[in-house]
Amino acid sequence: MAHVIVEELRKTYRIAEREPGVLGAWRGLLRRRHRVVQALAGISFTLQSGELLGFVGPNGAGKSTTIKVLAGILRPDGGRVSVDGRDPFADRKRHVARIGVVFGQRSQLWWDLPVGEGFDLLRDIYRVDPARYRRTRDELVALLNLGGLIGQPVRQLSLGQRMRAEIAAALLHEPELLFLDEPTLGLDAPSKLAVRDFVRRANRERGTTVLLTTHDMHDIEALAQRVLVIGHGRLLADTSVEALRAQVQAVAPQLAGRAAQAADEDETQREQMAIEEVITRFYALHGATEA
Amino acid sequence: MGPLHLLAQLVAASLRGQARYPLSAVTLTLGQFAATGIEMLAVWALFHRFGPVQGWQMADVAVFYGLAHVMFAVADALGRGFDVLGSELLRTGQFDRLLLRPRSLTLQLMGHDLRISRLGRLMQGLLVLAWAASQGAFVWSAGNVAVLLFAAAGGAALFLGILVLQGTLAFWTVESLELANVLTYGGVHAAQFPMAVYERWFRRLLTFGVPLAAVAYYPALFVMQRPDPLGAPGWLGAVSPLAGLVFLGLSLLAWCFGVRHYASTGS
Amino acid sequence: MTANEVLRPYLAAFRARWLAMLQYRSAALAGFATQCWWGGIQVMVLAAFYAGGAGPASMPLHNAITYIWVAQGLLALLPWAGDPEVALAVRSGAVAYDRLRPLDAYALWYARSAGWIAARVLPRLALMAAFAALLLPLAGWPQWGWQPPASAAAGAAFVLSMLFGAALATALVMGLNIATTAALDARGINALATPLVIVLSGNLLPLALLPDAWQTALLLQPLAGLLDIPLRLYFGRIGAWALGLQLFWLVVLVALGRLALERCFQRLDVQGG
Numbered sequence: 001m002a003h004v005i006v007e008e009l010r011k012t013y014r015i016a017e018r019e020p021g022v023l024g025a026w027r028g029l030l031r032r033r034h035r036v037v038q039a040l041a042g043i044s045f046t047l048q049s050g051e052l053l054g055f056v057g058p059n060g061a062g063k064s065t066t067i068k069v070l071a072g073i074l075r076p077d078g079g080r081v082s083v084d085g086r087d088p089f090a091d092r093k094r095h096v097a098r099i100g101v102v103f104g105q106r107s108q109l110w111w112d113l114p115v116g117e118g119f120d121l122l123r124d125i126y127r128v129d130p131a132r133y134r135r136t137r138d139e140l141v142a143l144l145n146l147g148g149l150i151g152q153p154v155r156q157l158s159l160g161q162r163m164r165a166e167i168a169a170a171l172l173h174e175p176e177l178l179f180l181d182e183p184t185l186g187l188d189a190p191s192k193l194a195v196r197d198f199v200r201r202a203n204r205e206r207g208t209t210v211l212l213t214t215h216d217m218h219d220i221e222a223l224a225q226r227v228l229v230i231g232h233g234r235l236l237a238d239t240s241v242e243a244l245r246a247q248v249q250a251v252a253p254q255l256a257g258r259a260a261q262a263a264d265e266d267e268t269q270r271e272q273m274a275i276e277e278v279i280t281r282f283y284a285l286h287g288a289t290e291a
Numbered sequence: 292m293g294p295l296h297l298l299a300q301l302v303a304a305s306l307r308g309q310a311r312y313p314l315s316a317v318t319l320t321l322g323q324f325a326a327t328g329i330e331m332l333a334v335w336a337l338f339h340r341f342g343p344v345q346g347w348q349m350a351d352v353a354v355f356y357g358l359a360h361v362m363f364a365v366a367d368a369l370g371r372g373f374d375v376l377g378s379e380l381l382r383t384g385q386f387d388r389l390l391l392r393p394r395s396l397t398l399q400l401m402g403h404d405l406r407i408s409r410l411g412r413l414m415q416g417l418l419v420l421a422w423a424a425s426q427g428a429f430v431w432s433a434g435n436v437a438v439l440l441f442a443a444a445g446g447a448a449l450f451l452g453i454l455v456l457q458g459t460l461a462f463w464t465v466e467s468l469e470l471a472n473v474l475t476y477g478g479v480h481a482a483q484f485p486m487a488v489y490e491r492w493f494r495r496l497l498t499f500g501v502p503l504a505a506v507a508y509y510p511a512l513f514v515m516q517r518p519d520p521l522g523a524p525g526w527l528g529a530v531s532p533l534a535g536l537v538f539l540g541l542s543l544l545a546w547c548f549g550v551r552h553y554a555s556t557g558s
Numbered sequence: 559m560t561a562n563e564v565l566r567p568y569l570a571a572f573r574a575r576w577l578a579m580l581q582y583r584s585a586a587l588a589g590f591a592t593q594c595w596w597g598g599i600q601v602m603v604l605a606a607f608y609a610g611g612a613g614p615a616s617m618p619l620h621n622a623i624t625y626i627w628v629a630q631g632l633l634a635l636l637p638w639a640g641d642p643e644v645a646l647a648v649r650s651g652a653v654a655y656d657r658l659r660p661l662d663a664y665a666l667w668y669a670r671s672a673g674w675i676a677a678r679v680l681p682r683l684a685l686m687a688a689f690a691a692l693l694l695p696l697a698g699w700p701q702w703g704w705q706p707p708a709s710a711a712a713g714a715a716f717v718l719s720m721l722f723g724a725a726l727a728t729a730l731v732m733g734l735n736i737a738t739t740a741a742l743d744a745r746g747i748n749a750l751a752t753p754l755v756i757v758l759s760g761n762l763l764p765l766a767l768l769p770d771a772w773q774t775a776l777l778l779q780p781l782a783g784l785l786d787i788p789l790r791l792y793f794g795r796i797g798a799w800a801l802g803l804q805l806f807w808l809v810v811l812v813a814l815g816r817l818a819l820e821r822c823f824q825r826l827d828v829q830g831g
Contacts, residue, residue, distance in 0.1 A: 340614070484603055
């Protein structure tokens with residue numbers, strides 16, 4: 001059975017319009033005006049157990065809305081979502097016990113406490129068997145090179161160190177499904193490689209299903225077997241990275257203009273387009289702009 | 292691991308984090324002690340100049356004062372999560388993180404950032420109560436202690452309920468919630484004095500609007516074995532703290548409604 | 559340079575901060591309901607005490623009631639926190655830019671902090687006046703409200719004294735600003751200083767209601783000039799010499815502040831901070 005099934009997912013937000021100024025604030029109290037934003041207009045896809053899926057799209061396209069619905073903290077307006085046979089929202093506690101989430105900018109660990117103490121707390125929160133926890137923790141610490149950091153308070157860690165600790169924290173309870181939201185944001189090159197390496201291993205060796213949301217296209221290139229492109233609440237592509245590249249490059253000569261008409265057409269064909277350019281042109285092709 | 296154990300762990304984690312900055316923790320606690328202490332200074336100064344008020348001596352007022360601060364300190368300590376829901380947890384996305392944990396949301400919020408400094412107010416209240424007893428305002432009999440504990444629990448539940456409602460409102464409005472501050476800080480300030488001192492309309496508000504009288508005034512009267520100048524029966528104080536617990540129950544119902552609303556709108 | 563030209567940058571700094579702070583209208587309104595409630599309780603409690611015993615001759619009940627409302631209105635005048643912009647400038651290192659300007663650093667910060675205080679005090683004062691001086695009498699409870707001054711001269715003296723009080727408050731806030739710059743634990747200082755400020759300024763209880771034995775000392779200390787002295791002038795219960803007392807403390811605090819700031823900057827220069 002597929003691990004994650006999403007069918008015709010819909011979500012609409014009603015955002016209250018606020019008028020500027022004091023008078024506007026009072027008028028706002030009396031007569032609420034709303035702007036309707038369709039964040040998701042019918043998204044469908046399936047994830048098999050053990051897949052590593054990349055999830056990209058311009059800002060405001062609906063990525064975080066999808067993640068929140070899959071995580072069980074947002075209720076959709078329409079469609080069906082099933083993770084491991086469960087409705088994430090209806091069965092919240094049982095669902096979140098089996099997933100791990102890493103948010104790029106915010107740490108879930110306790111700021112003033114040493115990393116190790118934070119880990120222990122999570123063990124208690126997720127009710128992990130102590131012996132199993134010790135094994136998992138030691139493995140994660142070794143793989144993510146956290147040995148020297150266990151005793152340090154989270155506030156003293158660099159961004160790269162914090163991200164590695166964060167990933168370990170998300171995996172302590174051995175979840176089957178892992179959401180990564182901008183995991184390499186702001187990291188230096190070695191840290192990025194370390195994170196990518198680890199995610200690849202977790203996916204291949206443990207069979208953890210991974211859903212990776214990112215703006216860093218090199219993450220996608222390095223990790224994702226399959227990529228979902230979302231724009232204005234709709235799914236624009238569900239293919240491999242190579243297929244995406246081929247799709248864009250087929251149209252590229254028409255977009256490139258004068259440059260492609262150069263005599264050295266061979267060179268243009270042999271040249272590999274940078275992945276950022278691939279995705280940018282893809283967005284442009286489908287009119288997917290920032291919402 | 293049961294819910295109480297989880298709460299204890301989270302509270303311990305909050306305290307350990309603050310204990311890493313011992314100087315700051317001590318200064319803040321002393322500061323709170325002093326801040327609540329000056330209220331007592333005002334009470335003392337007034338009695339020193341004017342003498343008894345409506346037949347109440349300073350030791351009598353001290354019973355109301357001590358009880359009010361003890362119950363508020365406990366609620367303040369446990370309610371911080373709800374207090375900063377709008378200003379901190381929703382804004383930074385930390386609230387979502389709490390939803391992503393397979394545990395009770397309410398329990399996690401009660402264990403969130405329990406401030407050591409609240410001990411300052413608690414100590415103040417206890418010291419004043421002890422002093423009042425030493426002056427003969429009441430006796431430390433088993434029955435009285437039981438009623439005091441019940442009153443403190445009911446009062447803590449009442450103030451906690453107000454903070455829970457404040458947190459619930461945070462789901463709807465971004466503006467800082469004035470009303471809750473009036474009820475919490477204003478409430479403890481009002482409960483410091485025997486209600487008989489206030490005007491009638493205010494007394495009605497404190498009895499039926501927000502049942503402050505039920506958790507503070509009547510139990511204190513019971514413990515001091517004084518007849519109520521307003522004519523309520525003597526046994527009322529032994530059972531009235533129940534109102535505080537009922538209030539908390541209703542607040543938690545509203546809270547559940549608020550969380551469902553949040554899950555539908557996303558922010 | 560003419561006097562106008564000399565003052566220009568400082569006046570500009572004042573105006574800039576003043577206008578910026580006025581934008582935060584919700585900040586001005588926040589806490590108003592709490593203050594009305596607080597004031598109301600204090601008034602009722604005082605009334606109960608006055609009914610039982612004799613108050614001091616210098617402060618009959620109706621004066622005490624007015625005192626409480628005005629004290630609530632002037633709450634933002636109390637110096638219990640440093641100017642947050644200064645704290646930010648110190649944290650971000652922007653304080654170095656202030657040093658590079660061809661201006662007197664103390665005066666510049668003073669002007670900015672004064673604008674910050676003024677913008678926080680005036681809206682609240684106006685609101686409180688509307689509530690206690692207009693609404694309550696109109697609703698039929700003039701005896702519970704903010705009553706008019708003893709005379710026109712008393713009113714004028716009060717206004718002048720309030721301006722001095724604001725200047726004094728700014729000088730005290732400057733002290734906290736300097737403590738922040740010297741990287742002292744501002745939060746710790748605030749925590750312990752706040753109760754002291756509340757008592758000595760008259761915010762807790764009118765100073766006249768505190769024990770008789772303390773009265774002289776209470777009047778002579780610097781914080782009396784924030785609230786108590788202006789209000790005594792309002793009631794016509796103290797002579798104009800009290801204005802001199804306010805000015806005295808203002809001069810002393812400014813002088814000390816300038817010295818401390820200079821020393822502080824010297825140390826920063828040496829440390830390369």
